[in-house]
Amino acid sequence: MSGGLPGLDRVVIRDVGPRDGLQPEAPVSVEDRIRLIEALVVAGLTRIEVAAFVSPKAVPAMAGAADVVAGLTRAEGVTYTALVPNLRGAELALAAEVDELTVTISASATYNRRNVKMSIDESVDAIGSITTLAGPAAVPVDAVISCCFGSPYEGEISPTDVVDLARRLEQVGVTSLTYADTTGMATPRLVVDLIDLLPGGVGWMDTGLHLHDTRGTGLVNAYAALQHGVARFDTAVGGLGGSPFAHGAGGNLATEGLVALLDDLSVPTGVDLTLLLDATDLLATLVDRPLPSPLAHHGPRTRIAGRGQE
Amino acid sequence: MSGGLPGLDRVVIRDVGPRDGLQPEAPVSVEDRIRLIEALVVAGLTRIEVAAFVSPKAVPAMAGAADVVAGLTRAEGVTYTALVPNLRGAELALAAEVDELTVTISASATYNRRNVKMSIDESVDAIGSITTLAGPAAVPVDAVISCCFGSPYEGEISPTDVVDLARRLEQVGVTSLTYADTTGMATPRLVVDLIDLLPGGVGWMDTGLHLHDTRGTGLVNAYAALQHGVARFDTAVGGLGGSPFAHGAGGNLATEGLVALLDDLSVPTGVDLTLLLDATDLLATLVDRPLPSPLAHHGPRTRIAGRGQE
Numbered sequence: 349m350s351g352g353l354p355g356l357d358r359v360v361i362r363d364v365g366p367r368d369g370l371q372p373e374a375p376v377s378v379e380d381r382i383r384l385i386e387a388l389v390v391a392g393l394t395r396i397e398v399a400a401f402v403s404p405k406a407v408p409a410m411a412g413a414a415d416v417v418a419g420l421t422r423a424e425g426v427t428y429t430a431l432v433p434n435l436r437g438a439e440l441a442l443a444a445e446v447d448e449l450t451v452t453i454s455a456s457a458t459y460n461r462r463n464v465k466m467s468i469d470e471s472v473d474a475i476g477s478i479t480t481l482a483g484p485a486a487v488p489v490d491a492v493i494s495c496c497f498g499s500p501y502e503g504e505i506s507p508t509d510v511v512d513l514a515r516r517l518e519q520v521g522v523t524s525l526t527y528a529d530t531t532g533m534a535t536p537r538l539v540v541d542l543i544d545l546l547p548g549g550v551g552w553m554d555t556g557l558h559l560h561d562t563r564g565t566g567l568v569n570a571y572a573a574l575q576h577g578v579a580r581f582d583t584a585v586g587g588l589g590g591s592p593f594a595h596g597a598g599g600n601l602a603t604e605g606l607v608a609l610l611d612d613l614s615v616p617t618g619v620d621l622t623l624l625l626d627a628t629d630l631l632a633t634l635v636d637r638p639l640p641s642p643l644a645h646h647g648p649r650t651r652i653a654g655r656g657q658e
Numbered sequence: 659m660s661g662g663l664p665g666l667d668r669v670v671i672r673d674v675g676p677r678d679g680l681q682p683e684a685p686v687s688v689e690d691r692i693r694l695i696e697a698l699v700v701a702g703l704t705r706i707e708v709a710a711f712v713s714p715k716a717v718p719a720m721a722g723a724a725d726v727v728a729g730l731t732r733a734e735g736v737t738y739t740a741l742v743p744n745l746r747g748a749e750l751a752l753a754a755e756v757d758e759l760t761v762t763i764s765a766s767a768t769y770n771r772r773n774v775k776m777s778i779d780e781s782v783d784a785i786g787s788i789t790t791l792a793g794p795a796a797v798p799v800d801a802v803i804s805c806c807f808g809s810p811y812e813g814e815i816s817p818t819d820v821v822d823l824a825r826r827l828e829q830v831g832v833t834s835l836t837y838a839d840t841t842g843m844a845t846p847r848l849v850v851d852l853i854d855l856l857p858g859g860v861g862w863m864d865t866g867l868h869l870h871d872t873r874g875t876g877l878v879n880a881y882a883a884l885q886h887g888v889a890r891f892d893t894a895v896g897g898l899g900g901s902p903f904a905h906g907a908g909g910n911l912a913t914e915g916l917v918a919l920l921d922d923l924s925v926p927t928g929v930d931l932t933l934l935l936d937a938t939d940l941l942a943t944l945v946d947r948p949l950p951s952p953l954a955h956h957g958p959r960t961r962i963a964g965r966g967q968e
Contacts, residue, residue, distance in 0.1 A: 498959055532952075533959040535922040536881060563959060564871075564915050564952035568878040571846060605874050612845040642842075642874035649808055649843040649873060 353574055358616045360580045362395040363388050363603050364558070365631065366416075367431055369588035371400065371409050376634045378412040382419045384634065385428075387627035388585060392619040393603075395427040397450060397582075401437035417444040429490070433464060438478045442485050449482055449489045450526075451475045453517070455510045456499030459530070463494070472516050479521030488523035492558055492582070496542065498533030507542045514546075514553065524554035526582060529569065532562020536572035543576045550577040558582035559601040560590065561640065566601030567609060574615075581606060585624070586631045587641035602641035604628060608648050621648055663884055668926045670890045672705040673698050673913050674868070675941065676726075677741055679898035681710065681719050686944045688722040692729045694944065695738075697937035698895060702929040703913075705737040707760060707892075711747035727754040739800070743774060748788045752795050759792055759799045760836075761785045763827070765820045766809030769840070773804070782826050789831030798833035802868055802892070806852065808843030817852045824856075824863065834864035836892060839879065842872020846882035853886045860887040868892035869911040870900065871950065876911030877919060884925075891916060895934065896941045897951035912951035914938060918958050931958055 366385050370376055376384075385398050398420065404411035413430065420428065429448040430441040441449055453471040454460035460468050479489045496510045514525050527542060539557070546552050557573050559566045559581065570581060587602030607619045628644045639645075676695050680686055686694075695708050708730065714721035723740065730738065739758040740751040751759055763781040764770035770778050789799045806820045824835050837852060849867070856862050867883050869876045869891065880891060897912030917929045938954045949955075 503960075532956065535919065535959070537922050561874075562952065562956050563918070564874070564877060564912070565919070567874060568881045568919070571878045571881060602874070608873070609845065609875070609878070612847050642872065646842065646872050649845070650813075 353613055353615065354577055356574065356577070356579055356615050358579065358618075359574070359610055360395060361393065361603060361606060361617055361619060362397060362427075362429065362556070362580070362582050363393045363585055364397040364582045364600060365585035365588060365603065367397040367400050367410070368582070368600055369584035369586065369631075370635070371407055372590055373409055373588065373635050373637075375409045375411065378415045378419060380634050381416050384585070384627065384631055385416070385420060387630050388624075389423045389426055391623035391627050392617070393624075394425055394618055395429065395448075397429040397431060398446075399441075400431040400433075401440045401444075402431070402433050414440060414444050417441075417446055432478065434474060435477050435481060438481050442482065442487060447487065449478065449487055450492055451478055451489060451522070452492045452494055452528075453513070454494040454499075454530075455505045455513055456495035456502050458501035459495050459499050468513065472513075472520055475517060475522060476520035483521065489521070490524045490526055490556070491517045491522040492526040492528050493517070494528045494530040495533075496527040497529045497535070497538045498531065500531050500533075507538070507545050510542060511545045511547070518553055522553075524556065526556035526558050526580075528558035528582070529560050532560040532565065534559065534565065534569045536568055539569050539572045540576055543573065543578065550579070554580060556580035556582060561587060561599055561601050562590070567605055570601060570606055571609065574610075586628050586639040586644055588631070588635065588639065599640040602643060604641055604643040604648075608643060663923050663925065664887060666884065666887070666889055666925050668889065668928075669884070669920055670705060671703065671913060671916060671927055671929060672707060672737075672739065672866070672890070672892050673703045673895055674707040674892045674910060675895035675898060675913065677707040677710050677720070678892070678910055679894035679896065679941075680945070681717055682900055683719055683898065683945050683947075685719045685721065688725045688729060690944050691726050694895070694937065694941055695726070695730060697940050698934075699733045699736055701933035701937050702927070703934075704735055704928055705739065705758075707739040707741060708756075709751075710741040710743070711750045711754075712741070712743050724750060724754045727751075727756055742788060744784060745787050745791060748791050752792065752797060757797065759788065759797055760802055761788055761799060761832070762802045762804055762838075763823070764804040764809075764840075765815045765823055766805035766812050768811035769805050769809050778823065782823075782830055785827060785832060786830035793831065799831070800834045800836055800866070801827045801832040802836040802838050803827070804838045804840040805843075806837040807839045807845070807848045808841065810841050817848070817855050820852060821855045821857070828863055832863070834866065836866035836868050836890075838868035838892070839870050842870040842875060844869065844875060844879045846878055849879050849882045850886055853883065853888065860889070864890060866890035866892060871897060871909055871911050872900070877915055880911060880916055881919065884920075896938045896949035896954055898941070898945065898949065909950040912953060914951055914953040914958075918953060
């Protein structure tokens with residue numbers, strides 16, 4: 349295929365903007381977070397990380413998680429996901445009847461300790477207790493492994509160690525695995541190296557990538573992954589995001605950037621770029637800083653006489 | 659090869675920062691432009707667009723082109739390039755003893771008329787007169803074709819039309835051809851489509867790409883081109899740039915972003931990334947706005963405990 353992609357039937361995009369995107373920002377009200385989520389649904393997103401059931405003291409921007417979930421008008425065919433840091437969070441998220449849980453663990457021991465105050469072993473055990481809780485409710489648990497392509501603390505992270513951790517997470521019952529480039533240290537080479545090591549390839553544990561654009565490499569890393577068959581990505585509307593625990597981390601790969609790339613390659617995502625940019629416009633009114641996403645400023649290449657061309 | 663590149667022996671990077679990068683900025687003194695150029699030479703750049711022999715009334719930032727060239731301590735093995743808009747500019751550039759001339763012409767008729775007030779036919783003729791002048795001096799003339807992947811005025815530009823224009827430029831004696839994405843409308847698909855149409859492939863007329871990052875796609879477009887054998891790129895230190903005639907255009911692809919990508923893929927460029935970031939630091943002191951380049955802010959992935967991690 350022109351552009352170098354294999355025959356991908358469809359790419360699934362999970363928009364983590366209402367959670368990962370807004371988490372480091374000044375708090376946005378429950379009502380406005382609901383408006384943003386519903387704008388994403390209108391744009392065609394079918395999997396959205398809508399909340400984090402974390403301590404509002406630790407992460408003020410995520411306060412009111414249960415209220416966000418309760419306030420949503422659930423659309424058919426949409427998976428509403430919540431991040432849970434521990435068993436208590438999982439109980440609350442399941443009580444709120446979310447459709448999917450995300451749990452995080454780091455391939456970097458130091459990052460893991462700073463982020464969740466546990467060793468990697470303790471985090472694996474904690475995730476096991478969450479999958480045990482979620483199993484009877486038939487709620488899938490996606491484990492997001494942070495710092496898969498490098499750590500601001502240890503530097504290089506061995507892809508073999510990442511895959512070893514992934515196998516342990518499979519054993520404790522997670523449903524799928526998402527490999528995160530938390531601080532924007534991935535490169536096309538490292539992405540391909542990791543994919544090549546996955547037992548059974550990208551089909552194993554429904555491989556997803558969660559990319560950050562700290563060093564301007566989010567899209568090229570996604571492209572390399574797409575060329576190797578990865579068909580599931582975490583992105584954030586407007587390109588917001590970045591962990592407060594990783595100095596120098598920039599935003600998530602912008603949803604609109606990935607959608608524009610895939611539209612141009614004729615790979616379906618179900619997302620309407622024009623409607624997505626409406627959601628981006630809404631987001632720009634909710635946060636008190638310019639959005640990092642270049643498309644939010646310049647508009648898509650197909651919009652000749654419109655946005656950014658005035 | 660891991661990361662999907664064919665065996666590229668070397669990639670040639672022409673840094674257009676002192677010209678295309680500084681052109682839309684508030685004027686930087688001749689002395690400081692010389693400092694920037696010499697910092698790029700120290701970093702290992704071997705081809706640098708150092709000046710534009712244009713009317714200082716039309717482009718105040720490029721005033722003093724002859725003084726810039728005269729003031730340089732010429733390093734062996736470095737090609738010092740100047741942009742010339744017309745025969746008079748070419749005469750001045752040749753008198754200044756530059757090593758290479760760049761001329762521009764647009765694949766977009768409207769853009770061409772706005773940029774140089776000529777039809778495309780008139781521009782081809784003008785370029786022919788420049789190659790006739792430069793020939794006896796044995797100074798190569800590189801034609802940079804703007805808007806090859808879309809125009810802010812006409813929208814889509816047919817790659818067939820681009821190749822037809824390229825053939826006409828070959829016939830009037832240009833030495834090499836550089837395909838420019840002046841307003842950041844290229845996509846990996848469009849890059850590959852154009853490469854596929856080149857008569858004789860990327861070896862024909864020493865194919866180069868000049869990419870802009872308006873929509874955050876500079877690096878992914880470069881990666882797609884590299885995968886198809888393109889081994890020559892125009893980039894700008896710090897990611898500055900953008901034509902004043904193209905509303906909404908952002909900066910050039912940052913030199914440091916491409917060097918970091920190629921370093922990671924073990925493709926030699928001759929450029930030392932650390933020294934290049936010294937040049938970027940210098941540039942940041944010369945212009946009165948934050949540099950667009952993410953690496954200028956966050957530093958390379960390999961610099962764990964340094965820049966951006968404080």
